[in-house]
Amino acid sequence: MTLHSSRPDARTDLLHGTLDMLILRTLQWGPQHGYAIGQTIRAQSSDVLQVEAGSLYPALQRLAKKGWVTAKWGQTEANQRAKFYRLAPEGKKQLLREESRWTELVNAIGRVMKPAPARGTEE
């Protein structure tokens, strides 16, 4: 997914695996079709996180294959066919796992990044 930061040098392919967590979390709000999931993630992140279609759909199939979400064809409000995904019980558990893993990771990285250099601020 793309990081749309202030500067345009934002490298792609930032996460690896975190997309799953984001999708699962988004589905916690209720069933949604793929395209809408991408929009939701983008909106919730204030346009910072933009999931490409080529990442999104494979990810959804991955999640379905693992039994974390279930899929069903339906109609959108605009009367177009779309595949609706629903968070499965197994997916709920997975989400909890990924959330704690993410927190743990952020904390660990924070510990490495944070400590003030011992010999002054420079170098």
Next chain:
Amino acid sequence: MTLHSSRPDARTDLLHGTLDMLILRTLQWGPQHGYAIGQTIRAQSSDVLQVEAGSLYPALQRLAKKGWVTAKWGQTEANQRAKFYRLAPEGKKQLLREESRWTELVNAIGRVMKPAPARGTEE
């Protein structure tokens, strides 16, 4: 790198690119050889982050190739030869970029993960 959490289901390959930032940050404390960098990251993260040798050395070569670190053979305290890495000026800039990118990312993900579900806490 491996996340050594409480539970052992910790998936590998968690970051992708974040290792560079960690290495660069570690070198801010002063020049170190590869093996020691891995030890430092592990120690600073309270044993949570464990960088595998097969990730560490290719990463160091990558960073050297990009001019973010410079390498020089030397002797360890235990009198063994080792390659010492030093943070280059370009690497310092890169570190700043990666730090702000990381913060931005963590914040964006936080926004997606955080909001309380609108219709009750469940489902």
Next chain:
DNA sequence: GGTCATGATATAGAGAGTCTATAGCCATGG
């Protein structure tokens, strides 16, 4: 009525970064 933007899904192929596994060298201690 045709065309175009947009919504919506999908796949192939490339690329990047990490992992596992393996290999080697050197130093020190038993």
Next chain:
DNA sequence: CCATGGCTATAGACTCTCTATATCATGACC
């Protein structure tokens, strides 16, 4: 002298994302 641990290195597999491309439907516009 052999084992252990410090130290570096690479090949190959794997996973996830990306770019590019394709398809089909709907509604708007001319």
